[in-house]
Amino acid sequence: MSDTNALNNALNDARILVIDDDPDILTAARLVLRRHVGTIDIARAAEGLADRLKTERWDVVLLDMNLTQGKTDGADGFAWLERLRAADPAASVVLMTAFGGVAVAVEAMKRGASDFVLKPWANERLVATVMAGVSLARSRREADDLRLRHQALSATPAVDGATIVGAAPAMRRVFEVIGRAAPTNANVLVLGESGTGKELVAREIHRLSARANGPFVSIDLGAVSENLFESELFGHRKGAFTDARDDRPGRIVAASGGTLFLDEIGNLPLYLQRKLLTVLERQEVVPVGGDRPVSVDIRVVSATNVPTAELQREQVFRQDLLYRINTVELTLSPLRDRREDIAALAEHFIAIYARKYNVARRRLSGEALALLESYRWPGNVRELKHAIERATILAAGDRFEPGDFPAVTVPTAGAAASPAAAASPGEAEPYDLDAIERRTIARALADHTGNISRAASALGLTRAALYRRMEKHGL
């Protein structure tokens, strides 16, 4: 590619703003630059400028130092230079000054301007200066993106080096599908109740994929408040809304080159489903308040505990998005439907927590194992994991006994019962799961004095899952 072509390509999608009080200068700048630059905006002196700075971005701003007729001290220029730099530190500000204003221009460069041109300018010199400004702005933005991406990544919790335990037929099928789908770039939808291991599976798909060395970025759409969805996912430009004090790349950009895990995808509002679909189709994202798309390279693994039938309702979920995300579909069965895995899972967690709390690894007594195997596990594997952690900390003996699992209650005869779930003596527990769930949640909330995180953890639920259940039961 010749230098001229490189120059033209570099500037084709560049955005330039020219600020001057003299309409002839604005016209002249536009005439010279329009052959080289994608977008040339103009501002007649400071007209509407403050508002535009809140929402628009340019690579280069050509700024006249004196925006008021007859003034030559550059005071206007200095004031706007400061505001421009504050609004978008990556943009290059190039000053325009009349002959004799060189001292002012030099001072302005000390204050952050990247270059200056003397009026009247030589056209080639103006083009070359603007080009250098564009390239400076782009390298600053790239550096910023990397830094922000790094920040976004370090804000994502670390992987807990997890192994997926399971030998039940349903789990063997799951492993088979993971093994086949992981190396492809296919989007995967993981279905299953809360706590069945959907995120673990998503991480495993990432680990076995060609993207394993790239980032795994997850976002729980059940936990993010609805007004933050958009900027969390798509990022925002500084000033896009009141609290947007900095540019933020968003999870999609952070996941580029790796895997984006969208937990509780069923919670994504319809208007953002369309936006997500566009991202997946075009592999580019436009941040909130931004006007330029950012290219990304993402593979999406989504999860939901909403049954597929629910997602197939057009009023709830866009079907075109569903087709995009469920190229491969995987269902994790509830733990109560794969009881043969309970012993191995319990052993797995016993080993993990013995190490974590630096205590001897204890065995489960026959009765304790029988109890764990007969319980319904509404919180699935997460609940089992918490039960083992709690027992590891609190149990006194050198074997785990049923009494070490006070929250594990089996309403049928014989097994240990917790006070809350038990019916009064002589009275059979009615088969009313909803009522039991409501009571259990109310008790957990009371035990943890309304602390949602602790109550959720004790119940083996995510905060989001607890919120949903609280809402369902009007708690």
Ligand SMILES: Nc1ncnc2c1ncn2[C@@H]1O[C@H](COP(=O)(O)OP(=O)(O)OP(=O)(O)O)[C@@H](O)[C@H]1O
């Ligand atoms: N088969 C498994 N082997 C080992 N650990 C497991 C298994 N399944 C789940 N876990 C563990 O149980 C916990 C819950 O799993 P995970 O967070 O993946 O569930 P989830 O289905 O994504 O839950 P939610 O829908 O509530 O987000 C995690 O700590 C996970 O490591």
